[in-house]
Amino acid sequence: MRIVVLAGGVGGARFVRGLREAVRWWHPEAAIDVIVNTGDDWWLGGLRITPDLDSLLYTLAGQNDEQRGWGRVGESERVAAELQAYGxxxxxxxxxxxxxxxxxxxxxxxxxxxxxxxxxxxxxxRWDLGGVRLHPATDDEVDTHVWVASDAGGEHDLHFQEWWTRYRAQLPALRFEQRGLAAARPSAGALAALEAADVVIIAPSNPVVSIGTIVSIPGMRDALRAVAAPIVGVSPIIAGAAVRGMADACLAAIGVATDAGAVARLYGPRSGVGAAVGAGPAQPGLLDAWLVDEADAAVVDGLRADGIATDAVPLWMRDLDSAAALAEAALQAGLARRSAS
Amino acid sequence: MRIVVLAGGVGGARFVRGLREAVRWWHPEAAIDVIVNTGDDWWLGGLRITPDLDSLLYTLAGQNDEQRGWGRVGESERVAAELQAYGxxxxxxxxxxxxxxxxxxxxxxxxxxxxxxxxxxxxxxRWDLGGVRLHPATDDEVDTHVWVASDAGGEHDLHFQEWWTRYRAQLPALRFEQRGLAAARPSAGALAALEAADVVIIAPSNPVVSIGTIVSIPGMRDALRAVAAPIVGVSPIIAGAAVRGMADACLAAIGVATDAGAVARLYGPRSGVGAAVGAGPAQPGLLDAWLVDEADAAVVDGLRADGIATDAVPLWMRDLDSAAALAEAALQAGLARRSAS
Structure with a gap:
């Protein structure tokens, strides 16, 4: 069995680590390929920084800082002080x-x-990732910029990292701009993984700037829709709040409610279309199945009626066991769709 | 008074620090410009490394590691271990x-x-260098390679840093090659400093790969010879041995004895020519005056006869005071030539 996951950074990494554990227990023959968001990447101090790829690399290698939630365990910041002193x-x-x-x-x-x-x-x-292979969604540079209102009227943009890290996503975003997107293509590794997939899982990552960026790469949505394998999404929203991160600020910027059902409709049923974002046309849908938390059981029937096979399961990844159970639930939701089709 | 120094790395840095001290005591109105060798520079791990410029920067900023003799004081090596682990x-x-x-x-x-x-x-x-200004000899990349005999016969080249650091200059050098030299030009800052100079001092740095590289930059030797100011050299050799570093291995490669007099003749009297190196023609000479250690007093008369005003003085830079005394002696040797001319 070949499992492909679309994932952003920290939340995606926790989900994939749980999936790896589930595979170890129940599907030792399975392979995991992860298509990782690169929309948060940027150039800083002459260095190319890829936060989501690193979150997955460090987490799967057991090198991540669990306490802090990001970066390497046992980290120090001697060079950073030098870089700041040099400006x-x-x-x-x-x-x-x-x-x-x-x-x-x-x-x-x-x-x-x-x-x-x-x-x-x-x-x-360098690292043993326990058989998981990581692929950037694209080899092309597509950096996300955020447009915000200027104090003096009008608007201006800043790099996503500045908006996210410096302003903690608290400056209301007018819209996101993916620079370089039109010329970008999915990476060969991502496409090959999708072609061979038996099940595709959309991790509970930021639906706008992580998953949204991955599927906006020209050719990626078509490649996803072309796979014979079922596509299962896991809600990043529980009871109207982001599981982690600041997905609410991102959803607000594109006019989508912070709601497990609204995100499913943003992605859209594979038999239909997703929600139109901004002035763009509605895009063909992606989801065969969708998992929401038990707290959101009220949205299940409506989504099912819209053509998305939805189930309510415990969605919190409190620890490795609960993450593995969630990943297994996603996997089973996909496998059920496969045998149903 | 404007003083210009030609200098390599650690030895040059100690000399310039002494000169700065001498200026502080006896010539507070004087300015010091240093033309620094860039022939040891290289690309490593995607980063441009400039060892001699850094030695001067750190030493003059009081940030150098006196015990170790190079690099920053209080240094650690956490990133280096990562870089080596990644290969x-x-x-x-x-x-x-x-x-x-x-x-x-x-x-x-x-x-x-x-x-x-x-x-x-x-x-x-970022740093207070006490009024000293550093200039790279050239803005162009001129990396030094060393040709050595191959085990299987024939010869091959390696970057100077590999020869110097990995092999401690113990692989007999057949010759040095300055890649990119023909297209290089002196930096504007170096030329401007020379034009305004009242005295030029050649520091006791490696005469082949530091000073030799500086003066081999097309246009640099002419610019030096065009200055009205006297040019005073300080021997990097005392009693047949390099003051520091591995100048003997470099001198051997170009067929010059490790001798205070031989180095003076390599540079040559300004009224004549320097020693021919390899198959190249003899180059116009550089020196008006030359300082050797008291242990080398025997070479004084011969050099004077060759047109180089030579004096024997204490040459060891044991501490800041002795370095300042040596720098003052070099300065006075130059000023004496200026009033004599």
């Missing part, structure tokens, strides 16, 4: 020392002509 | 954490289009 990085974004090793290696390889996919493959060679 | 840097060259901050800043600025001179100016803004 090459802002005071609101700190690069840890161990983390910088990854950024320097990545940038060196990129500068020498390697694609991001090749870089990710090389980084994975 | 982007070799195990024989360790980049300290604090030092990496400088390399990342430099590389970011270079990548954004700044010249090395602009980078050096920005780095100096």
């Amino acid at each position: 090459v990085t802002p005071e609101w974004f700190t690069l840890g020392d161990l983390d910088l090793g990854t950024h320097i290696a990545r940038t060196a390889w990129l500068r020498s002509g390697a694609s991001l996919s090749e870089v990710v493959a090389r980084l994975q060679q | 982007v840097t070799p195990e024989w060259f360790t980049l300290g954490d604090l030092d990496l901050g400088t390399h990342i800043a430099r590389t970011a600025w270079l990548r954004s289009g700044a010249s090395l001179s602009e980078v050096v100016a920005r780095l100096q803004q």
